[in-house]
Amino acid sequence: MIxxxxxxxxxxxxxxxxxxxxxxxxxxxSLNIIGFGESHSxxxxxxxxxxxxxxxxxxHAAIHTAEKQAGAHIEGVYLAQTGAHIEGFYNEASVTxxxxxNLVSSQDIRRVCESAKAKSLPGGxxxxxxxxxxxxxxxxxxxxPEYLEGGKLEVGYWTVHGDLNKLSDSIHIVxxxxxxxxxxxxxxxxxxxMVAGDDxxxxxxxxxxxxxxxxxxxxxxxxxxVRTGTVPVGGDHxxxxxxxxxxxRRDQAEALKLRCGKTMLDSADKGKKIWLNGDLAIGDRELxxxxxxxxxHARVEELFGLVKKKLGxxxxxxKVAAGVILxxxxxxxxGMAEAAEEVLGIQAQVGENxxxxxxxLKGLEYSTVLGLLNYGLKNENENRSGGRxxxxxxxxxxxxxxxxxx
Amino acid sequence: xxxxxxxKKKAGSSWRGIRQSARQVKVSRFAKQRYLKLVCRTVAVxxxxxxxxxxxxxxxxxxxxxxxxxxxxxxxxxxxxIEVVTDGVIPEEWVLNRIxxxxxxxxxxxxxxxxxxDIERHRQVRxxxxxxxxxxxxxxxxxxxxxxxRLAARDTxxxxxxxxxxxxxxxxxxxxxxxxxxxxxxxxxxxxxxxEGGGFRRLEGMEPVAELLGLARSEAPDTYSSxxxxxxRDLPLIRIRSDEISxxxxxxxxxxxxxxxxxxxVLYQRREMSGIHYDRVDLSLGRDADxxxxxx
Numbered sequence: 001m002i003x004x005x006x007x008x009x010x011x012x013x014x015x016x017x018x019x020x021x022x023x024x025x026x027x028x029x030s031l032n033i034i035g036f037g038e039s040h041s042x043x044x045x046x047x048x049x050x051x052x053x054x055x056x057x058x059x060h061a062a063i064h065t066a067e068k069q070a071g072a073h074i075e076g077v078y079l080a081q082t083g084a085h086i087e088g089f090y091n092e093a094s095v096t097x098x099x100x101x102n103l104v105s106s107q108d109i110r111r112v113c114e115s116a117k118a119k120s121l122p123g124g125x126x127x128x129x130x131x132x133x134x135x136x137x138x139x140x141x142x143x144x145p146e147y148l149e150g151g152k153l154e155v156g157y158w159t160v161h162g163d164l165n166k167l168s169d170s171i172h173i174v175x176x177x178x179x180x181x182x183x184x185x186x187x188x189x190x191x192x193x194m195v196a197g198d199d200x201x202x203x204x205x206x207x208x209x210x211x212x213x214x215x216x217x218x219x220x221x222x223x224x225x226v227r228t229g230t231v232p233v234g235g236d237h238x239x240x241x242x243x244x245x246x247x248x249r250r251d252q253a254e255a256l257k258l259r260c261g262k263t264m265l266d267s268a269d270k271g272k273k274i275w276l277n278g279d280l281a282i283g284d285r286e287l288x289x290x291x292x293x294x295x296x297h298a299r300v301e302e303l304f305g306l307v308k309k310k311l312g313x314x315x316x317x318x319k320v321a322a323g324v325i326l327x328x329x330x331x332x333x334x335g336m337a338e339a340a341e342e343v344l345g346i347q348a349q350v351g352e353n354x355x356x357x358x359x360x361l362k363g364l365e366y367s368t369v370l371g372l373l374n375y376g377l378k379n380e381n382e383n384r385s386g387g388r389x390x391x392x393x394x395x396x397x398x399x400x401x402x403x404x405x406x
Numbered sequence: 407x408x409x410x411x412x413x414k415k416k417a418g419s420s421w422r423g424i425r426q427s428a429r430q431v432k433v434s435r436f437a438k439q440r441y442l443k444l445v446c447r448t449v450a451v452x453x454x455x456x457x458x459x460x461x462x463x464x465x466x467x468x469x470x471x472x473x474x475x476x477x478x479x480x481x482x483x484x485x486x487x488i489e490v491v492t493d494g495v496i497p498e499e500w501v502l503n504r505i506x507x508x509x510x511x512x513x514x515x516x517x518x519x520x521x522x523x524d525i526e527r528h529r530q531v532r533x534x535x536x537x538x539x540x541x542x543x544x545x546x547x548x549x550x551x552x553x554x555x556r557l558a559a560r561d562t563x564x565x566x567x568x569x570x571x572x573x574x575x576x577x578x579x580x581x582x583x584x585x586x587x588x589x590x591x592x593x594x595x596x597x598x599x600x601x602e603g604g605g606f607r608r609l610e611g612m613e614p615v616a617e618l619l620g621l622a623r624s625e626a627p628d629t630y631s632s633x634x635x636x637x638x639r640d641l642p643l644i645r646i647r648s649d650e651i652s653x654x655x656x657x658x659x660x661x662x663x664x665x666x667x668x669x670x671x672v673l674y675q676r677r678e679m680s681g682i683h684y685d686r687v688d689l690s691l692g693r694d695a696d697x698x699x700x701x702x
Contacts, residue, residue, distance in 0.1 A: 052433065056433045056437065059434075064436040126424070127419055127421065128421055162421075164421075167424065171421075171424055171426060175426050176434065177437045177440060178437070178440055
């Protein structure tokens with residue numbers, strides 16, 4: 001039997017880097033990672049694009065590298081979305097079961113879902129995800145209410161929406177490389193599935209993806225997404241604060257952060273001196289470790305404080321029994337987990353990508369892009385099992401792919 | 407993934423309403439390179455498909471044209487020439503009368519199998535081949551039987567009929583033979599004619615008789631010319647009555663040797679025994695011959 005494969009790509013256009021992973025989905029149920037490309041982002045601030053050409057140059061370079069390494073033509077793209085413009089709201093609806101025997105029908109389910117998603121958005125906003133919460137039938141939680149008996153059916157949706165123009169910009173960057181965006185995925189949703197397991201999602205877990213320009217979070221409970229959000233603070237802000245606070249250049253601040261940075265205050269560090277460049281060359285000078293820690297700690301404290309404020313009463317040790325998992329490139333910063341625990345009041349840990357991921361992609365900065373491919377695999381699987389037609393394909397596309405081989 | 411239940415709203419309120427194909431500005435070097443590559447590849451595949459399609463169409467047309475040519479070359483023109491070819495004596499007029507084709511009949515409408523069967527029903531014709539010669543010619547080729555004896559019989563109405571017997575024993579009424587040829591043939595006797603269909607049943611056991619007569623005609627024509635009757639009553643002995651000898655008896659073996667002995671006897675009689683007439687020459691006795699004689 002001839003295997004039916006589709007080449008997809010996960011693309012994350014971040015503030016510091018653009019990462020592209022190319023995967024081959026075979027028969028809709030297995031994924032082979034066949035290409036990887038990365039480039040330094042330009043023209044992107046806090047997840048938003050402010051210079052289309054520069055952002056395109058960087059993104060296209062990464063896609064080109066990944067596609068070349070894969071030796072195959074990308075057929076569809078799953079694009080990560082982040083940025084301060086992304087917001088969400090929760091809306092619930094309920095219907096009375098229409099059948100005389102009180103058995104829930106598919107029409108009842110459709111009616112309640114459409115009502116829950118019907119809330120209109122302000123102008124210039126567009127929906128990215130409608131994330132459904134579990135159904136409630138006469139107050140009891142059910143996964144699928146069809147054929148169950150009850151009087152009142154309720155459901156709630158967490159709707160994620162973003163600025164239409166900003167979403168269009170990121171999509172058009174991909175389109176500029178003659179690629180079609182199959183789906184937009186919230187960065188936190190993509191990275192969340194990579195670092196949190198099913199048990200943790202059932203017990204309640206908060207995944208915080210600390211990026212360079214912004215931080216995304218997702219809260220799971222009972223195996224469902226309860227809340228997502230973005231705060232416009234990331235590792236880049238720590239670098240910026242160090243640069244201003246210690247009166248050093250930005251590149252020096254970045255190097256210093258990576259070499260000696262700590263986000264927790266430690267009394268042992270009082271009076272400890274560190275060298276700015278560490279090469280003892282002209283211009284190298286001593287700085288206070290304690291001062292560095294204080295600056296970083298203040299910014300991280302602010303970051304987790306913002307997350308805590310956004311989550312409000314949803315955040316408690318009882319509701320988030322599995323704790324907090326940190327991911328993203330800036331999660332590697334020493335003391336981040338301790339700082340999160342201190343601010344959020346819940347045990348925290350730095351996450352890990354799954355064991356099957358190759359060494360090159362073990363870094364937490366690749367959680368999102370790995371999650372995009374994972375989402376693509378599930379999406380293709382659902383399409384095949386649901387009998388949905390593929391957007392494109394057919395003989396002509398297959399024939400053009402012949403020229404990609406070798 | 408844990409975005410379980412993620413649903414997409416219909417285009418317009420969802421991000422899917424963003425038109426992706428409308429904005430494909432190739433701003434980067436890599437995008438331009440890829441676009442060119444895609445265009446070249448698409449053109450190459452289109453050309454390849456067009457070539458394959460053209461070849462398939464050409465092949466289809468060729469087959470279709472070919473079949474049209476075959477059918478269009480055959481016009482339904484009437485038969486204008488009927489050519490009769492035979493290795494015997496049957497005249498063309500007899501054939502034309504027998505097949506009796508309607509005027510202006512298209513060549514393709516002529517039933518050549520029926521004509522063949524009809525001609526072969528006359529037993530003088532051993533085999534007939536009827537063929538169309540496009541555009542307007544019908545050709546009839548015949549292979550005839552050669553008569554070796556004649557037979558006088560009466561038909562069912564009591565009329566006298568002169569029949570001929572061919573080498574294979576077939577009995578038929580001859581067409582086209584000249585009288586002198588027919589007069590040179592000996593009569594056959596001692597056989598029983600049986601009717602079959604519109605004619606007579608083939609006579610069995612005529613092969614040695616045909617061999618003897620053929621050999622005599624070619625090797626001893628003088629002797630043969632005097633033979634008047636061949637009796638097949640006592641086959642395999644063949645009894646012949648000639649002008650000079652009342653009965654010559656041949657046995658069914660080595661006719662050449664028997665003919666030589668007969669010739670020697672006839673020569674001896676003519677040279678040495680003037681006035682003496684052989685009543686009977688029995689050549690079936692081997693090297694000896696029983697030759698009773700009588701004086702005139």
